[in-house]
Amino acid sequence: MAVPSAACPCGSGRALAACCGRFVDDFDGTPAPDAESLMRSRYTAFVRERRAYLLATWHASTRPPELEFDPATKWLGLDVRDRTLIDEAHAEVEFIARYRIAGRAVRLHERSRFVREDGRWFYVDGDLRTRS
Template identity: 65%
Template sequence: MSAAARGDAAQVTAEGPCPCGRRDARQRPQAFARCCGRFLADFERAPAPDAEALMRSRYCAFVLEDPDYLLATWHPSRRPPSLAFEPGLKWLGLEVRDHRALDAAHAEVEFVARSRIAGRAQRLHERSRFVCEDGRWYYLDGDLK
């Protein structure tokens, strides 16, 4: 996690459940350090192995308000110059609905991310596109549903 990470960071611990909601074979929550935390902690040496893992780790980066990781994992052709986080937004959960490899270098992930701001519930339902270059997955863009 970068020095800029804040937000719900105090609630996310290495051995606590990963915000992405991934579960192990026994349906127990995966620990953050063994799930998405390893990708956020060392982007250069620990790239996400596939588009779904990258999408899950990017969700965690939004929970932790980690712009460095989000920008680093955004494809340079579509990357914004900076990111701002909405004050008071609390992420509540992630549901991955579909993960499709289109070929060796392209994939799509459909997800629903739930959040709350000022007491109002919100849902972000998106089909995201990813590309793999030089062994590293990047977020390209997505279509809202």
């Protein structure tokens, strides 16, 4: 369970429990209400290495069979650049996630696509640019 006073890794400035923690810790009962919230909670899940949440929120059409974490990766921050609601069931979120791997700084810049099915948002895929 999330510590109430811990800051959320997504950079919202809110406590983890009041922000992404409620989605990551209770996938069945508390779905992310929109694509941006899902994207932020997935970033938080990467930071906290919550494999089950990441796989559950990945659309079945593009979900990998396995997901491994590199222990040398240290997540440094998230910057949401743009969010676009295309229609009730489709959205895009552009973001930059910064991390360090084996001492090297990396900027992951992606425009992600999301779909809403049965009242839940899922990550589908994205156009990725990674820069060291």
